Amino acid sequence: MKYLREFHDPATAAALAKELAYAGNSFARSGRSAVIMEVCGTHTMAIARHGIRSLLPPNIQLISGPGCPVCVTEPGYIDTAIELARRGVIVVTFGDLLAVPGSESSLANARAAGARIVVCYSPAETLRIAAQHQNSEVVFLAVGFETTIAPIVSTLEAASKNGVKNLSFLTAFKRVIPAMKALVSDTSNRIDAFLCPGHVSAIIGVEPYQEIATSGIPCVIAGFEPIDILQALLKLVDMVKNKEASVINLYSRVVRQRGNPKAQELIDTFLVPSAARWRGLGEIPDSGFSFRETWRHFDAEARHGVRIPEGRQYRGCLCGEIVKGKIPPEQCSHFGRKCTPESPVGPCMVSSEGTCAAYYKYISVQRS
Amino acid sequence: MRRILQVYFGTKELKVLDPMENIQMIELAHGGGGRLARSLVRDEILSRFGDGPLRNLPDAAVLASLKGKAVFTTDSYVVQPLEFPGGDIGKLAVHGSVNDVAVCGAKPLWLSVAIIVEEGLPLATFRRVLDSIRAAADDSGVTVVTGDTKVVPHGQADGLYITTACVGELIEGFNLDVSLIRPGDAILVSGTIGDHGMAVMAARHHLFTKDGPESDTAPVHRLIAEIAPFAKDVHFMRDPTRGGLSAVLNEIVDDRSVDVILRETEIPISPPVRSASDILGIDPLHSACEGRIVLFCAQSVADAVLSAWKRLPEGRHSSRIGTVVEGRGRVIMETSAGGRRLVDLPRGELLPRIC
Structure with a gap:
């Protein structure tokens, strides 16, 4: 705890904020600004929680990328999960998927109507539920990035070792690097630098970002404490100012150069990269994972004969543009009116880590 | 050895007893007004609360008149799991109402406790919760002056629900708004x-x-x-x-x-x-x-x-x-x-x- 508290130290934070303001000002004099995208939802949340935006000069702009797994999950996925629950399957899910709107309904509504939907904290809880309901089919809603994929796959491994017969996984796995590349290659986006995810990098390591840096966009991997984030922003602004682009790992207390080879190997045993659909970004090649043929019996789509369709999205919902960083949430006409955390229209408002939810919660403090 | 099967029911974990084992549990008849109901009241309720106004099981409590203003509150308590680190639903039900009265600037005095039990609840759990209500009431300086217990069929409640109401007396000087x-x-x-x-x-x-x-x-x-x-x-x-x-x-x-x-x-x-x-x-x-x-x-x-x-x-x-x-x-x-x-x-x- 003491160790972590150092990354909270108000005096250090104030000094860093001052340096950032100085960097921003010298930047502003040359008429320039920096648009920095934080890719990861946990960063979005930490930035909001620590009030980091209120410490930045106006010409350093932070935008939130596609790193919240709930936000990029398509409505069709939710529809399929509801369909399975309606068939009597026990659906096990992380909490923040509950309120995500599908085309017609949400898992929370289905649960209220009597569907068996169980909220878990860890994928491993699914094994216990499957063991307790041997006569029912259990489906785990397997969404997430590399950080979440690793524990899900280890649950899968345990299920396979223990001969669990009634468990399958409805997958919407996402990979961060292909999505970042897609964002960079779309020239209508303006991203000057990436604040790279801490947790995902603990799995994939530092090297995969090299390709993005080579294309001219600086990348800094950072932790989630205020000092971590401020240091990373300062480094990114420096690189943008000096027109340098490299990958810097400021989270070496957790992230190794090669990541976690054991987790990578485990993922590779069960899954193979494949194209994936992202809400707002569309289909991106190699940006997801599918089951290898040997493990197809764990695939809920194959096992239950369902297919995740492209569900309908709410008219006028701009979550897609928001996760690309093209517009801030306030520019969406639903934001704060039809779309609030109590009654979310789009997924970015649903997850506590969604860009819109974070803005809704914290941004109004700046407007005093 | 007694065996308890852990079963998931909706989002909660219910302990369902192995019917082959002779484990004492709350049955519907405990709420039926017959012999079982009487023994529940005598053995479980009066043994814990019978030293005060509940002794002769009056239909209602007769309370002393107060010098100051009376403060009155009620609340229902539902929590899963029933027992958790640091407490249980019994403690919670007492503290909740006592505290609602106290933060109005009042001294809590009297408490009512109404319990709805789902049949199948292990008697041992019921007893622990009752013990806990008594201990919490003593610690809070309140007397349980009236109460009720009902049993509902399996599946119609989540183990145990408790409703408490508390009466207190406003402490001179407090005027909160x-x-x-x-x-x-x-x-x-x-x-x-x-x-x-x-x-x-x-x-x-x-x-x-x-x-x-x-x-x-x-x-x-x-x-x-x-x-x-x-x-x-x-x-x-x-x-x-x-x-x-x-x-x-x-x-x-x-x-x-x-x-x-x-x-x-x-x-x-x-x-x-x-x-x-x-x-x-x-x-x-x-x-x-x-x-x-x-x-x-x-x-x-x-x-x-x-x-x-x-x-x-x-x-x-x-x-x-x-x-x-x-x-x-x-x-x-x-x-x-x-x-x-x-x-x-x-x-x-x-x-x-x-x-």
Whole structure:
């Protein structure tokens, strides 16, 4: 705890904020600004929680990328999960998927109507539920990035070792690097630098970002404490100012150069990269994972004969543009009116880590 | 050996007894008015509560007249799991109503307890909860003066529900009202925040085998009595239960021309709550307390109230967490990093997040 508290130290934070303001000002004099995208939802949340935006000069702009797994999950996925629950399957899910709107309904509504939907904290809880309901089919809603994929796959491994017969996984796995590349290659986006995810990098390591840096966009991997984030922003602004682009790992207390080879190997045993659909970004090649043929019996789509369709999205919902960083949430006409955390229209408002939810919660403090 | 099967039912874990084993459990007949019902009342209720006004099982309690104004509250208690680190539903049901009376500036006196039991609940659990109600009532200085027990068929309740009502007497000098809160007031909390909610969440998801968060469920009446000398400068008090500190503060400032400014570094949060909060992605400010007071008072008495609290064990972590300023109904946090953010109302259901 003491160790972590150092990354909270108000005096250090104030000094860093001052340096950032100085960097921003010298930047502003040359008429320039920096648009920095934080890719990861946990960063979005930490930035909001620590009030980091209120410490930045106006010409350093932070935008939130596609790193919240709930936000990029398509409505069709939710529809399929509801369909399975309606068939009597026990659906096990992380909490923040509950309120995500599908085309017609949400898992929370289905649960209220009597569907068996169980909220878990860890994928491993699914094994216990499957063991307790041997006569029912259990489906785990397997969404997430590399950080979440690793524990899900280890649950899968345990299920396979223990001969669990009634468990399958409805997958919407996402990979961060292909999505970042897609964002960079779309020239209508303006991203000057990436604040790279801490947790995902603990799995994939530092090297995969090299390709993005080579294309001219600086990348800094950072932790989630205020000092971590401020240091990373300062480094990114420096690189943008000096027109340098490299990958810097400021989270070496957790992230190794090669990541976690054991987790990578485990993922590779069960899954193979494949194209994936992202809400707002569309289909991106190699940006997801599918089951290898040997493990197809764990695939809920194959096992239950369902297919995740492209569900309908709410008219006028701009979550897609928001996760690309093209517009801030306030520019969406639903934001704060039809779309609030109590009654979310789009997924970015649903997850506590969604860009819109974070803005809704914290941004109004700046407007005093 | 007695065997208990763990079974999931909806989102809760129910202990279902192996029918082949002879484990004593609550049956429908326990609520039926016949022999079993009588033995339940005699062996379980009167053995614990029969030394007071309940002795002859009157239909209603006859209460003494009060010198001061009477303060009266009621609340229902549902929680899963029924027993959690630091407490159980029995303790919670007593403390909840006692504290609602106490934070009105009153001394809690009498309690009613109505219990709805789902058939199949192990008798041992029922007994532990009753013991716990008795101990909590004694610790809170209240007498259980009337009560009721009903049994409902399996599946029609979640193990055990309790409704309590509490009557107390207003302590002279306290005149609390949310409209008395004004710019310049100091905001105090009587202890660490978020403990109860986080303990229950952590228990639900089996997060800790040791050193996890423990519920703070406890009576606050001693803390209130201790600050009676400063009563006229205390403007408002609440116990930050459902929705936690953030919900209470937001309700208080809602639609009023004041803002609350909190200092993150001054908000007491225990290390286990901080860890559970990091793991579950739930803000401790959104998490319920069941033995704490949030108090608004004139700056002039803030230090005196704090030192009075700190004399009691339940007040040792009390802290001055913020100030009221002119504004427009917002709760604003000055973060430990030196930034500012809005503290919002939690969404209805606290849910663990993905990553």
